[in-house]
Amino acid sequence: MADMKNAVATPGQGGFDVGAALKESGKAAFVAGLLGLPLLALKADNFGSKLGLVYRWDALFIAIAAVFVGRFLLILLSGRQKKSEGGVFAAFGKGIHSNMALIGLAGLVIGVLLPVVYPDRYVIYIATTFMIYVMLGWGLNIVVGLAGLLDLGYVAFYAVGAYSYALIASQFGWSFWVVLPLAGLFAAFFGVILGFPVLRLRGDYLAIVTLGFGEIIRVILINWTDFTGGPNGISGIPPITFFGLPFKNGDHGTFASFFGIAHSPVQRIIFLYFVILTLATLTNLFTQRMRKLPVGRAWEALREDEIACRSLGINPTNIKLSAFALGAMFGGFAGSFFSVRAGFVSPESFTFIESAVILAIVVLGGMGSQLGVVIAAFFVVILPEVFREFEEYRMLLFGLAMMVIMVWRPNGLLSFREPTIRLHPKKESA
Amino acid sequence: MLQIQGVHTFYGQIEALKGVDVTVNEGEIVTLIGSNGAGKTTLLMTVCGSPRAAKGKIIFEGEDITRLPTHELVTRGIAQSPEGRRVFPRMTVYENLQMGALRSDPRYFNDDLEMSFAMFPRLKERKDQRAGTLSGGEQQMLAIARALMARPRLLLLDEPSLGLAPLVVRGIFDAIRTINREKKMTVFLVEQNAFHALKLAHRGYVMVNGKITLAGSGAELLANPEIRAAYLEGGH
Numbered sequence: 328m329a330d331m332k333n334a335v336a337t338p339g340q341g342g343f344d345v346g347a348a349l350k351e352s353g354k355a356a357f358v359a360g361l362l363g364l365p366l367l368a369l370k371a372d373n374f375g376s377k378l379g380l381v382y383r384w385d386a387l388f389i390a391i392a393a394v395f396v397g398r399f400l401l402i403l404l405s406g407r408q409k410k411s412e413g414g415v416f417a418a419f420g421k422g423i424h425s426n427m428a429l430i431g432l433a434g435l436v437i438g439v440l441l442p443v444v445y446p447d448r449y450v451i452y453i454a455t456t457f458m459i460y461v462m463l464g465w466g467l468n469i470v471v472g473l474a475g476l477l478d479l480g481y482v483a484f485y486a487v488g489a490y491s492y493a494l495i496a497s498q499f500g501w502s503f504w505v506v507l508p509l510a511g512l513f514a515a516f517f518g519v520i521l522g523f524p525v526l527r528l529r530g531d532y533l534a535i536v537t538l539g540f541g542e543i544i545r546v547i548l549i550n551w552t553d554f555t556g557g558p559n560g561i562s563g564i565p566p567i568t569f570f571g572l573p574f575k576n577g578d579h580g581t582f583a584s585f586f587g588i589a590h591s592p593v594q595r596i597i598f599l600y601f602v603i604l605t606l607a608t609l610t611n612l613f614t615q616r617m618r619k620l621p622v623g624r625a626w627e628a629l630r631e632d633e634i635a636c637r638s639l640g641i642n643p644t645n646i647k648l649s650a651f652a653l654g655a656m657f658g659g660f661a662g663s664f665f666s667v668r669a670g671f672v673s674p675e676s677f678t679f680i681e682s683a684v685i686l687a688i689v690v691l692g693g694m695g696s697q698l699g700v701v702i703a704a705f706f707v708v709i710l711p712e713v714f715r716e717f718e719e720y721r722m723l724l725f726g727l728a729m730m731v732i733m734v735w736r737p738n739g740l741l742s743f744r745e746p747t748i749r750l751h752p753k754k755e756s757a
Numbered sequence: 758m759l760q761i762q763g764v765h766t767f768y769g770q771i772e773a774l775k776g777v778d779v780t781v782n783e784g785e786i787v788t789l790i791g792s793n794g795a796g797k798t799t800l801l802m803t804v805c806g807s808p809r810a811a812k813g814k815i816i817f818e819g820e821d822i823t824r825l826p827t828h829e830l831v832t833r834g835i836a837q838s839p840e841g842r843r844v845f846p847r848m849t850v851y852e853n854l855q856m857g858a859l860r861s862d863p864r865y866f867n868d869d870l871e872m873s874f875a876m877f878p879r880l881k882e883r884k885d886q887r888a889g890t891l892s893g894g895e896q897q898m899l900a901i902a903r904a905l906m907a908r909p910r911l912l913l914l915d916e917p918s919l920g921l922a923p924l925v926v927r928g929i930f931d932a933i934r935t936i937n938r939e940k941k942m943t944v945f946l947v948e949q950n951a952f953h954a955l956k957l958a959h960r961g962y963v964m965v966n967g968k969i970t971l972a973g974s975g976a977e978l979l980a981n982p983e984i985r986a987a988y989l990e991g992g993h
């Protein structure tokens with residue numbers, strides 16, 4: 328890495344030190360070769376009944392060459408980029424920053440129009456998954472992004488919401504719209520339960536306890552067979568209805584017959600999409616509003632400096648608990664939506680990797696940025712779908728994309744913090 | 758107004774304050790000077806309830822506040838500008854000031870804001886700027902202004918001169934004098950910069966190793982040869 332700096336910093340009229348750049352590229356290629364030897368060059372394969380090795384030297388050579396050329400180009404480019412302040416990405420971020428409201432509105436319009444323009448099952452299905460993650464990201468953003476409390480067990484609240492709906496709906500037959508607020512309440516309650524023991528913890532220690540909390544919930548779900556169905560989960564969860572009108576074939580009292588249209592399974596999927604779009608939009612509006620209220624301000628102040636908060640008369644206990652409870656509540660909403668959509672829940676859906684993905688969305692987006700969450704969710708949810716054609720290299724490319732983002736934007740895609748208030752509009756001060 | 762009576766404070770086994778008595782009367786600027794590690798900041802923090810006094814009493818306007826949680830002091834009329842300024846770096850100047858006014862009557866907010874800006878015009882220029890991008894002196898101004906937004910009757914200041922250039926220090930101390938004179942605010946100032954602090958203060962206390970060794974008016978202490986030798990010679 329030190330060599331890289333030398334290569335970049337080498338003076339000269341418009342030129343740069345080719346030798347140093349080549350040397351650095353050579354090093355990168357060497358590392359690629361070392362890594363590629365077991366990963367690419369050797370492949371275990373079946374020979375009849377026996378397992379044998381296939382050698383793929385050509386693949387290894389291509390990889391090494393690609394790394395060499397890539398590294399060289401990167402040095403070349405980064406040397407030139409120095410002149411423009413912070414590069415294209417920063418300018419791009421600033422542009423987004425100054426048109427936040429417009430972009431948000433445009434996003435919402437696109438979201439609403441999507442099923443009209445593209446009433447395709449697969450597209451709507453992916454869009455719904457995307458919106459679930461956006462909502463989870465926005466929920467976790469309250470805890471991690473605004474209040475600065477690193478929560479690695481957020482999936483626990485998602486699970487609480489999901490099981491709340493699954494259990495209540497399948498036992499008592501209550502409708503989704505009745506259970507939804509209940510699920511949010513239960514999740515918020517669990518948020519407070521988690522909040523109390525971790526009030527004094529911060530940073531790494533907090534992360535470990537929340538990680539443990541997430542696992543505890545999952546292990547309880549697996550082992551409390553009588554109540555949760557154990558590893559088999561709960562199936563046959565009642566599907567969503569259009570405020571009481573079921574989405575099925577029939578002449579009376581169904582969605583299709585009420586509106587006098589032919590039944591189609593895609594109607595339910597589109598309706599589900601609009602439900603999550605509404606829920607997510609409400610989450611966003613709620614958070615935006617909270618940021619302007621004393622509680623929301625105090626969340627951010629707490630993230631910045633807890634001691635200063637105390638000296639200003641803010642009670643950190645209440646503020647932390649409210650952040651945990653509200654973040655958890657939105658996780659609960661998303662969870663109950665998850666179970667009404669899938670019709671089936673099991674502990675497998677609530678593993679640590681889910682927490683990690685949601686946290687990745689928040690961090691990639693730039694902690695605390697609402698729009699950043701949307702963009703990051705797009706990368707995390709849509710990108711693996713786009714890469715589906717690459718089959719076995721899908722996750723490799725996904726990981727590469729993550730790394731590229733973090734190298735270029737180490738503070739997240741949109742790391743600008745939008746002030747909650749300006750004394751004068753920008754135009755006036757110009 | 759504030760009576761600190763025989764206060765002992767411990768950090769684990771270490772006794773940081775060994776029976777401290779300090780009185781601050783209404784309308785005064787009282788300063789506490791002493792070298793590094795004497796226990797000055799500890800005394801201020803003990804008044805704020807973290808760490809708590811193991812022995813002794815802290816009385817504010819006749820009420821025992823020894824066991825009060827830190828965040829309740831603001832509503833009683835004590836505001837603190839903690840050591841190292843501790844502004845909220847990612848929030849704007851304006852938002853920082855809003856945070857200070859969180860516990861006070863919103864009706865006064867605009868007037869208080871105008872007053873802060875009148876006192877520190879630099880803050881007005883930079884009201885939409887992130888506090889983390891301010892200079893050290895500006896951050897100190899912001900920390901004081903933020904504490905004032907809580908409309909306290911007693912202002913606790915912990916080393917406002919820390920790490921600031923002499924000219925900036927003078928500006929800050931002038932501001933403290935103005936706050937005391939024009940707003941009749943009582944100030945308890947903890948300082949290492951003995952010369953400036955004693956010149957400013959009505960009365961002063963000297964702390965050595967967790968004990969008050971000397972007390973007197975600012976002018977008296979300034980003239981005291983021991984103090985001159987220990988804290989003033991060589992500097993300024």
